[in-house]
Amino acid sequence: MSAAPLLKVEGLKVSYGHIEAVKGIDFELHEGQITTLVGANGAGKSTTLLALSGLVKKATGRVLLGGQDLTSLSPHKIVASGMVQVAEGRATLTTLTVRENLELGGYTRRDSRGQRADDLDHIYTLFPRLKERSDGLAGNLSGGEQQMLAIGRALMAKPRVLLLDEPSMGLAPIIVQDIFRTLREINKAGLTVFLVEQNVRQALKIADRAYVIETGKIVLEGEGRELLGNPKVQDAYLGG
Numbered sequence: 662m663s664a665a666p667l668l669k670v671e672g673l674k675v676s677y678g679h680i681e682a683v684k685g686i687d688f689e690l691h692e693g694q695i696t697t698l699v700g701a702n703g704a705g706k707s708t709t710l711l712a713l714s715g716l717v718k719k720a721t722g723r724v725l726l727g728g729q730d731l732t733s734l735s736p737h738k739i740v741a742s743g744m745v746q747v748a749e750g751r752a753t754l755t756t757l758t759v760r761e762n763l764e765l766g767g768y769t770r771r772d773s774r775g776q777r778a779d780d781l782d783h784i785y786t787l788f789p790r791l792k793e794r795s796d797g798l799a800g801n802l803s804g805g806e807q808q809m810l811a812i813g814r815a816l817m818a819k820p821r822v823l824l825l826d827e828p829s830m831g832l833a834p835i836i837v838q839d840i841f842r843t844l845r846e847i848n849k850a851g852l853t854v855f856l857v858e859q860n861v862r863q864a865l866k867i868a869d870r871a872y873v874i875e876t877g878k879i880v881l882e883g884e885g886r887e888l889l890g891n892p893k894v895q896d897a898y899l900g901g
């Protein structure tokens with residue numbers, strides 16, 4: 662890859678007390694690509710994302726977004742710089758409507774009302790189900806629809822980089838495919854995506870680049886498709 666990376670992470674370490682959850686990792690995201698970080702439960706994936714978003718303290722390491730040093734910025738400044746994480750566990754506000762949830766996603770921006778209405782239309786084009794259920798309470802959505810709402814809400818903040826922590830968790834395979842297909846679509850429209858997943862097969866299928874993390878260390882990296890065919894990956898994560 663010749664172009665400079667959009668996001669560069671160097672020597673990232675994170676500890677919880679005496680537990681070193683992330684043990685000095687390096688990775689890059691390239692503009693317009695889907696990059697995935699895959700690994701087993703407890704490998705350090707969520708910790709890596711929390712560190713990027715400024716939500717856990719980094720013991721060491723640097724985070725650079727398009728040349729800007731985000732390492733010591735507060736979580737809200739990180740969001741303002743364009744790195745936006747989809748709320749984990751589909752933490753939508755269940756007593757608000759679908760539309761209200763989406764509008765909240767855009768509240769950090771100072772665009773005109775007209776611009777925000779256009780953005781809302783764009784989200785409804787990506788997720789027609791959300792449009793149908795626009796005036797319904799988010800709490801009445803299915804798991805898959807809530808995941809779509811969480812993604813839609815993050816997109817309302819107009820990110821440069823979208824971070825997702827296991828969007829497939831707890832969803833039926835057909836719904837996972839639907840969500841991943843939509844992620845691909847959003848990515849094709851230009852958005853850079855960092856996808857953290859335990860669903861190794863599906864994540865590698867849609868990713869341009871991939872990193873495998875084991876107990877806090879990156880052990881493999883390559884193109885998504887290439888790692889899908891890697892015997893080590895097949896043995897450890899794809900049932901041989």
Ligand SMILES: Nc1ncnc2c1ncn2[C@@H]1O[C@H](COP(=O)(O)OP(=O)(O)O)[C@@H](O)[C@H]1O
Nearest residue numbers: 677680682700701702703704705706707708709
């Ligand atoms: N808040 C916490 N306090 C202490 N240990 C934690 C905490 N969160 C995660 N860990 C530990 O850090 C390691 C990495 O966890 P995590 O980043 O959640 O992994 P993953 O997202 O890959 O499942 C695990 O050993 C986990 O038990």
Ligand SMILES: [Mg+2]
Nearest residue numbers: 706707708826
């Ligand atoms: Mg996790």
